[in-house]
Amino acid sequence: MSADDHSPKTPSQTAVTDAASLKKQLTKALPCNKHLHSAVQVQGYFGKAAQTIDLLQASAPSLPVEKILTLVDYAIKRLDKALRTIDDSGGYRFPIENTLKAMHIKCAGALPWEKSKLAKYLLDKMFGDDSDFYPEIPEDYAGALGSSGSDLFYLQLEKHWQSLPPYPVDGEWSEQYPYFRVQHVLAPYYKAKGEHDKLILMHHKTARTFADFERLCELCIELGELTQAEFWLNKLRRDDSDCDNSNPRILEIEVSLCVKQEQFNKALEGQWRLYCCEPTEYKMEVLLAIARRLEQYDAVRAKLQAYLEGMLSSPQNEGFTPKYSDALAGFYLYHERPEQALLVAQENRLTVSLLLKVARNNTQQPIAILPLFIRVAESVIGDKKKSSYKSAVKILEECAGFMHNLAHKAEYKKQLAVFRQTHKAKRNLMMYLDASSKIKALVA
Structure with a gap:
């Protein structure tokens, strides 16, 4: 490695040309099983260790790149083991960790290896016990791998995924983690390549719970794979414990699918049901967006206002305020009618955040909003x-x-x-x- 790749040496960073000596110094600098918990102890530990890491960095130009890579790997392994008995909530290790990461990326870029060997090496590091201390694999090694090396890495990762046994539903997290680790890297790769079938199959492999199949169905909708989305939606309906098509999550997915299929009347009906269950601003926005597609915006807006005013005035819904008072005040603010939102706030309970929002939207009426600010202060x-x-x-x-x-x-x-x-x-x-x-x- 060239001297330009590293920080200038200081008098305390005299290069060492003996790899074995450097390894011994790393062992001494990062002792394990220390059980350190106080900030002073931990800061002192990593302060001393940093001197040896600086020495390793200063020695890099004087040693073959493969030996430096081995020493960096060794230092990372020592760091991982040391932290098992050290409480570094203060983050005193980060300067060391960042130096080792930077050195590792530079070493990878200077290795005289075939791209297939580098890809295999990085894959092994990705699944190592100390993988958290390495840079992001493969993203941070794009320069070292190049286009051909990246393709080889993903090909090897895909083979690794295919070799994994069926997902251990009842297994420990340590058994399940490799599956999600691969998904985290392969999913964006498949999405970027447009390989939707592989992406869906990958998520199907780990889907076991109702929530898993919800996400799988939503993924199919996002990708535009509507036939598959319909298939998984039907599975959700069959598996639904309510068995009466009232599950809001299923209804949300149905609405999303209907919008994608341009079945806007059916989507509007479903979104109205969702809004009546939980009249949030987001659900109102979705409802009005669907209504606009049907050129029914004004009609649906009027229906919303009438519904909320009726629910708020109904004696049987007194216990539900500020559910409906919030919704009606929010409706008026959304449609730039702050004076009417103020009337709702004056006559009803609102959540603190919305009460403050109403007050701030009516500053042209200082005396009227004064009691609202007092109410907010009382609540705070x-x-x-x-x-x-x-x-x-x-x-x-x-x-x-x-x-x-x-x-x-x-x-x-x-x-x-x-x-x-x-x-x-x-x-x-x-x-x-x-x-x-x-x-x-x-x-x-």
């Missing part, structure tokens, strides 16, 4: 933590920024006084309020 201080008190004060400070004239300021001062009286026993909250220059300037 509920867990009685200092950080929550600080957050509540920030909310009140934000609200103060919207009070511009004397009437606004008088109302703010009045409602703040009630707030303070209610929470006067919370000394830390009172202290943070007293320390707020923005609030003091407004109520002075």
Whole structure:
């Protein structure tokens, strides 16, 4: 390897030309079974080890690349074993780990090996016990492998996948992990190559649970393999424990498939059922997008508004608020009708995040939104933590920024006084309020 490949030597990095000596120094620098837990101990351990890793890096130009590669592999193995009894939650190993990774990539690029040998070597490292300490394989070795080497690597990986026995459903994680490790690398390769059948078969090999087949069905839809998607969807229906076609996840997949098949009327019907079960903004957006494809946007929007207003006003749904009040306020905000969202917020309970969103969308009505900000602050201080008190004060400070004239300021001062009286026993909250220059300037 050329000297240009590495950092300049310092006086403490005198090159060593004896590989055996370097290996001994690495063994001494990365002792195992140390059982270190304090930050001071761990920092000291890796601080000393770094000196030897720097020496290894400085010695690289003076040794054959294959010997340096062997030493880097050895250092990674020692690092892996050492960390089994060291608590490095502070990340003191990272400078060493990053140096070894960089050296390994450079070594791989300088090896005088056939591409097939390099591919086999990297495949072995990918499945080694210390694989977490290597760069991403094969992505980070694209330069070393080249186009032909990458093809050989994936070919060998594909053969390895095909040689794996049936997926051990009840096996330990250590038995199942190799399957997912291969999938993680092969899946994007198959997708990029357009080899959809191989990609689907690969996921089928490890699919055992209901959730697995859900993902397999969604994958088929994503790839445009709609016949296969229909096949797996029918399996989901057969395996569904509810047996009444009410499973929301199955219904979501049916809607996605119908959209892909351009069966928009059926998709609209399914999405409406999903929205009625859980009236979220995302489900509303999907519903309206389907309606637009059918040129029924205005009709569906009106139907949504009527449905939400009816559900919110129905006495039998009182226990479900803020489910419907959130949905209706969100509906109005989505359609740029903030004043109506404000009316919903004034008359109903909303989740804190939506309550704040409504307030921020109605800043042209300072006195009307003041109670909303107070409600948000009341909710934030509920867990009685200092950080929550600080957050509540920030909310009140934000609200103060919207009070511009004397009437606004008088109302703010009045409602703040009630707030303070209610929470006067919370000394830390009172202290943070007293320390707020923005609030003091407004109520002075």
